Amino acid sequence: xxxxxxxxxxxxxxxxxxxxxxxxxxxxxxxxxxxxxxxxxxxxxxxxxxxxxxxxxxxxxxxxxxxxxxxxxxxxxxxxxxxxxxxxxxxxxxxxxxxxxxxxxxxxxxxxxxxxxxxxxxxxxxxxxxxxxxxxxxxxxxxxxxxxxxxxxxxxxxxxxxxxxxxxxxxxxxxxxxxxxxxxxxxxxxxxxxxxxxxxxxxxxxxxxxxxxxxxxxxxxxxxxxxxxxxxxxxxxxxxxxxxxxxxxxxxxxxxxxxxxxxxxxxxxxxxxxxxxxxxxxxxxxxxxxxxxxxxxxxxxxxxxxxxxxxxxxxxxxxxxxxxxxxxxxxxxxxxxxxxxxxxxxxxxxxxxxxxxxxxxxxxxxxxxxxxxxxxxxxxxxxxxxxxxxxxxxxxxxxxxxxxxxxxxxxxxxxxxxxxxxxx
Amino acid sequence: xxxxxxxxxxxxxxxxxxxxxxxxxxxxxxxxxxxxxxxxxxxxxxxxxxxxxxxxxxxxxxxxxxxxxxxxxxxxxxxxxxxxxxxxxxxxxxxxxxxxxxxxxxxxxxxxxxxxxxxxxxxxxxxxxxxxxxxxxxxxxxxxxxxxxxxxxxxxxxxxxxxxxxxxxxxxxxxxxxxxxxxxxxxxxxxxxxxxxxxxxxxxxxxxxxxxxxxxxxxxxxxxxxxxxxxxxxxxxxxxxxxxxxxxxxxxxxxxxxxxxxxxxxxxxxxxxxxxxxxxxxxxxxxxxxxxxxxxxxxxxxxxxxxxxxxxxxxxxxxxxxxxxxxxxxxxxxxxxxxxxxxxxxxxxxxxxxxxxxxxxxxxxxxxxxxxxxxxxxxxxxxxxxxxxxxxxxxxxxxxxxxxxxxxxxxxxxxxxxxxxxxx
Numbered sequence: 001x002x003x004x005x006x007x008x009x010x011x012x013x014x015x016x017x018x019x020x021x022x023x024x025x026x027x028x029x030x031x032x033x034x035x036x037x038x039x040x041x042x043x044x045x046x047x048x049x050x051x052x053x054x055x056x057x058x059x060x061x062x063x064x065x066x067x068x069x070x071x072x073x074x075x076x077x078x079x080x081x082x083x084x085x086x087x088x089x090x091x092x093x094x095x096x097x098x099x100x101x102x103x104x105x106x107x108x109x110x111x112x113x114x115x116x117x118x119x120x121x122x123x124x125x126x127x128x129x130x131x132x133x134x135x136x137x138x139x140x141x142x143x144x145x146x147x148x149x150x151x152x153x154x155x156x157x158x159x160x161x162x163x164x165x166x167x168x169x170x171x172x173x174x175x176x177x178x179x180x181x182x183x184x185x186x187x188x189x190x191x192x193x194x195x196x197x198x199x200x201x202x203x204x205x206x207x208x209x210x211x212x213x214x215x216x217x218x219x220x221x222x223x224x225x226x227x228x229x230x231x232x233x234x235x236x237x238x239x240x241x242x243x244x245x246x247x248x249x250x251x252x253x254x255x256x257x258x259x260x261x262x263x264x265x266x267x268x269x270x271x272x273x274x275x276x277x278x279x280x281x282x283x284x285x286x287x288x289x290x291x292x293x294x295x296x297x298x299x300x301x302x303x304x305x306x307x308x309x310x311x312x313x314x315x316x317x318x319x320x321x322x323x324x325x326x327x328x329x330x331x332x333x334x335x336x337x338x339x340x341x342x343x344x345x346x347x348x349x350x351x352x353x354x355x356x357x358x359x360x361x362x363x364x365x366x367x368x369x370x371x372x373x374x375x376x377x378x379x380x381x382x383x384x385x386x387x388x389x390x391x392x393x394x395x396x397x398x399x400x401x402x403x404x405x406x407x408x409x410x411x412x413x414x415x416x417x418x419x420x421x422x423x424x
Numbered sequence: 425x426x427x428x429x430x431x432x433x434x435x436x437x438x439x440x441x442x443x444x445x446x447x448x449x450x451x452x453x454x455x456x457x458x459x460x461x462x463x464x465x466x467x468x469x470x471x472x473x474x475x476x477x478x479x480x481x482x483x484x485x486x487x488x489x490x491x492x493x494x495x496x497x498x499x500x501x502x503x504x505x506x507x508x509x510x511x512x513x514x515x516x517x518x519x520x521x522x523x524x525x526x527x528x529x530x531x532x533x534x535x536x537x538x539x540x541x542x543x544x545x546x547x548x549x550x551x552x553x554x555x556x557x558x559x560x561x562x563x564x565x566x567x568x569x570x571x572x573x574x575x576x577x578x579x580x581x582x583x584x585x586x587x588x589x590x591x592x593x594x595x596x597x598x599x600x601x602x603x604x605x606x607x608x609x610x611x612x613x614x615x616x617x618x619x620x621x622x623x624x625x626x627x628x629x630x631x632x633x634x635x636x637x638x639x640x641x642x643x644x645x646x647x648x649x650x651x652x653x654x655x656x657x658x659x660x661x662x663x664x665x666x667x668x669x670x671x672x673x674x675x676x677x678x679x680x681x682x683x684x685x686x687x688x689x690x691x692x693x694x695x696x697x698x699x700x701x702x703x704x705x706x707x708x709x710x711x712x713x714x715x716x717x718x719x720x721x722x723x724x725x726x727x728x729x730x731x732x733x734x735x736x737x738x739x740x741x742x743x744x745x746x747x748x749x750x751x752x753x754x755x756x757x758x759x760x761x762x763x764x765x766x767x768x769x770x771x772x773x774x775x776x777x778x779x780x781x782x783x784x785x786x787x788x789x790x791x792x793x794x795x796x797x798x799x800x801x802x803x804x805x806x807x808x809x810x811x812x813x814x815x816x817x818x819x820x821x822x823x824x825x826x827x828x829x830x831x832x833x834x835x836x837x838x839x840x841x842x843x844x845x846x847x848x
Contacts, residue, residue, distance in 0.1 A: 026807060027805065027806075028805075061831065062835050063833075063834030063836075064838070065845045068848070240848050365841070370838030392807055393809065396807070401826065402824070402825030
């Protein structure tokens with residue numbers, strides 16, 4: 001049984017946690033045996049490392065590559081193994097839908113299928129501009145066999161959408177219809193356990209999928225795209241069935257007011273699911289084009305109203321998945337500019353700045369790997385060590401040693417004066 | 425609940441794990457305040473440290489001296505606390521017996537007892553040469569009160585043998601008959617829990633022990649040894665009652681083909697119990713005389729057919745238990761020659777070499793102690809650190825920090841491209 005931590009509930013100081021999604025890497029030949037963090041010009045990150053205490057952190061446990069949702073739950077202090085209930089609810093929350101305890105939510109894609117329901121394009125040519133209208137055509141459809149189930153659909157960005165099934169006797173234990181590869185047929189969704197709820201939910205999803213295909217095939221946007229030689233969005237792929245995690249929100253657990261500054265729906269959703277407020281920042285796009293300094297400015301502006309602000313920056317992970325070293329280095333340098341704005345604009349006597357990644361993403365392998373991520377924490381009273389540079393290799397020499405993701409927020413709460421003695 | 429890790433099941437690269445049994449030590453006056461690893465000339469081990477990432481590892485947990493069986497289970501990624509079901513089954517598997525799920529196995533010694541069943545020599549003068557014939561005289565005996573129980577005996581080396589009880593309603597929860605000291609009587613085996621199976625099994629072992637004493641006392645080899653003034657092998661001591669651990673084998677858990685190169689029965693048995701193949705290497709003896717380079721050659725020759733090869737070398741542990749510093753240093757240098765053969769003969773672009781120990785064995789105390797063991801991992805993409813030498817002290821400065829034994833194989837699997845993202 002995991003220790004039930006308790007917190008004082010009134011932090012004396014504030015914390016800004018910057019998560020550079022996937023900035024952590026392995027040494028690569030493309031960069032002459034260095035990691036992108038070693039190569040990038042990062043004077044401000046290095047300041048955090050030099051004035052702070054450093055270490056490496058296994059988001060879940062050593063050697064295990066975490067998904068971003070699991071990693072974020074862990075970094076916020078929730079044991080991801082006990083807490084994780086699928087990705088869908090985070091996506092639905094992230095696009096701004098209200099999610100209830102009994103809802104089963106999905107992360108969906110518009111896709112292009114042929115007459116045999118084989119997938120030609122998993123993203124329907126990314127259908128910029130028309131996703132919202134198509135999603136509206138799907139929202140609220142009725143199911144003849146399941147009249148008590150509400151189908152709630154909302155567009156996210158490009159080809160992405162979130163879907164909620166709301167009604168009695170639903171289960172998240174169902175498989176994906178998305179085979180994750182093209183030239184394969186849409187998969188029939190199956191129950192993943194023997195409960196009647198799971199087989200019922202699988203039937204419902206398959207029925208929804210069929211109706212969506214009919215609606216989308218005949219939609220004027222699809223007709224027009226076909227006429228223009230573009231792949232029509234004539235199907236929806238379902239994956240990541242999930243429910244809300246059953247946890248105490250940070251407002252109760254730590255007694256803090258917390259804010260996330262992020263563009264990506266999933267990151268916003270994870271944080272919302274544990275009680276964070278969410279704001280929109282103009283220019284923050286969740287891509288490599290994002291305006292990182294705008295995010296820093298939003299954090300600084302909102303600092304008076306919050307105890308804990310998480311700034312999430314996605315671009316470096318995308319660059320890693322694309323195997324684009326140059327872009328990854330540039331993205332890290334853009335995060336450095338974000339850090340510079342924080343260093344220049346917050347009261348460093350009362351604000352802790354922590355810098356880390358949610359996982360290591362290998363440029364060479366274009367995927368998440370299990371190496372730990374570098375971590376640096378700067379602020380009043382930290383045991384500054386001799387690390388001079390923020391990188392995977394340098395931080396491993398730091399005073400924090402090697403910790404686990406689930407320990408990060410308790411450490412930050414303690415530094416910020418929000419801990420309670422355990423025992424007497 | 426411990427994380428149910430999942431693995432991709434098809435590693436892209438290979439792993440050779442070299443375990444120098446008990447090479448890890450504490451600084452000792454005998455070596456002017458250095459450890460044997462610090463004193464030994466180990467250019468090849470140092471190459472692994474210099475080109476690799478280093479750390480220290482607690483086989484079980486900090487301060488806990490592990491037995492070799494537990495340590496090996498942990499190093500293969502099985503939580504030893506949840507998995508361990510006694511040593512006996514490993515011994516039985518290790519000598520080449522087939523072990524079934526319901527079998528209860530023991531590790532046994534031929535011993536010399538007087539007419540009061542007091543132990544005069546726990547090893548019967550090591551009875552070189554005649555153990556096999558004596559074991560045959562014991563194999564298959566019938567028990568009048570327990571006709572449904574089969575007694576299977578096989579000789580190992582010197583005075584050692586393995587024994588299996590096969591039949592219904594047996595339990596491993598029974599005490600040892602071996603008091604582990606001489607001049608004490610053979611102990612009556614007792615049930616270690618209140619189950620009827622345990623008290624039944626204790627009765628059976630006491631009955632077997634009695635019959636063995638009768639058979640051995642009158643055996644021509646005993647008669648001859650007495651005539652020649654040698655201690656007769658006139659009794660068998662039982663210890664380490666055990667059953668097979670209930671775990672997924674590595675073939676299922678990691679999806680890998682694995683091989684162990686080891687002479688010691690127990691090490692072969694532990695690995696066999698989790699799905700390793702086993703080979704015999706001429707010249708590999710499990711003692712300080714062992715031909716370490718022959719082991720390296722066997723590993724290199726078998727590499728095409730395997731994903732994971734464990735090379736176990738025993739001698740340094742024996743030297744430590746004997747308090748023989750010079751021999752321990754020489755044994756470490758023999759392991760260095762093994763490493764040299766690997767470095768010279770494997771494709772270092774596609775093979776990871778990991779070097780560690782299963783536990784720390786103190787020369788001064790002549791026993792296992794709870795200090796962590798040094799670990800170095802070399803291979804493509806590792807975050808090489810600044811450690812220049814393979815030793816307990818140097819590796820503690822390395823980039824791996826301090827990990828647990830149970831995390832080693834997940835880390836190696838991840839490096840070899842055999843991990844799966846947890847979460848999305």
